[in-house]
Amino acid sequence: MTKTAEMKKNPGGLTVLGPQDIFRFECRPERACFTRCCRDITIFLTPYDIIRMKNALGISSEKFLADYTVAMIGDAGFPVVALKMAVDETKRCPFVTRNGCTIYTHRPWACRIYPLQPESTKITEKAGKAYYSVMDVPFCRGFDADIDRTVSEWIDSQGISQYLEMETLFKNITNNPRLLREKITNRQIQDMYYMACYDSDRFRRFVLESTFLDRFDVTPEVVAALKTDDVALHRFALQWLEYGLLAQQALKVKPNVLAAKKRELGIE
Numbered sequence: 001m002t003k004t005a006e007m008k009k010n011p012g013g014l015t016v017l018g019p020q021d022i023f024r025f026e027c028r029p030e031r032a033c034f035t036r037c038c039r040d041i042t043i044f045l046t047p048y049d050i051i052r053m054k055n056a057l058g059i060s061s062e063k064f065l066a067d068y069t070v071a072m073i074g075d076a077g078f079p080v081v082a083l084k085m086a087v088d089e090t091k092r093c094p095f096v097t098r099n100g101c102t103i104y105t106h107r108p109w110a111c112r113i114y115p116l117q118p119e120s121t122k123i124t125e126k127a128g129k130a131y132y133s134v135m136d137v138p139f140c141r142g143f144d145a146d147i148d149r150t151v152s153e154w155i156d157s158q159g160i161s162q163y164l165e166m167e168t169l170f171k172n173i174t175n176n177p178r179l180l181r182e183k184i185t186n187r188q189i190q191d192m193y194y195m196a197c198y199d200s201d202r203f204r205r206f207v208l209e210s211t212f213l214d215r216f217d218v219t220p221e222v223v224a225a226l227k228t229d230d231v232a233l234h235r236f237a238l239q240w241l242e243y244g245l246l247a248q249q250a251l252k253v254k255p256n257v258l259a260a261k262k263r264e265l266g267i268e
């Protein structure tokens, strides 16, 4: 790793890199460690990872989640999803072969950004800039490379920009101070969150085949997009979560439904 003028040490001693800072790394199939990083590791999946991977495999979100993932409850009570590694001694990723990753074009965000990892502190958030550190992985020979690249160049070369855009929307919910303060323990809410974030095909049926569209004001254009566009569906799912979890005005209830509710509560 080349030290540059912009590299900084935070109070904990960690070296953080800004967009124009340089690090040295290159992964190649000729390296002795080839695919060593694709086993015995926990790879958390983002909602957008799942959309990309299930579509690349041509299967539903339900099948993808059942066959390739494990779910657990994170610190704030939100369900999180990770790739299901083999249970035998290899502990390998279901997508790795001796020739490399079989889903490389649609590999998850965590696999793309390696060896960088985002470093977020109150100071970096206030600065409105993204900072990263370089992971310390002793077996990885990628650090023997003689190629210098900036953080920005790496992010561009790995197709990470669209992942970052989707992740920013998702983080608006998961990093909400209120939700972080009041840990979610209600199983029904956890399932609602899991469906909206990860199980997109089930969420699509929930919107299109239940009374949902009788209750919420959704334009015909949006409804048409929800039928076929997984990214539009995910954006809508985040709006629905915002409405449900944060009581914000992200979705509009139909006036007749609102009036009926008021009558039921005797507040009209």
Ligand code: SF4
Pocket (backbone or CB within 6 Å): 026, 027, 028, 031, 032, 033, 034, 035, 036, 037, 038, 139, 140, 141, 142, 143
């Ligand atoms: S160089 Fe690093 S990233 Fe590439 S295969 Fe080896 S361990 Fe994995």
Ligand code: SF4
Pocket (backbone or CB within 6 Å): 037, 038, 039, 043, 093, 094, 095, 096, 097, 100, 101, 102, 103, 104, 107, 108, 111
């Ligand atoms: S998805 Fe691909 S790159 Fe990521 S761990 Fe699995 S095989 Fe390796």
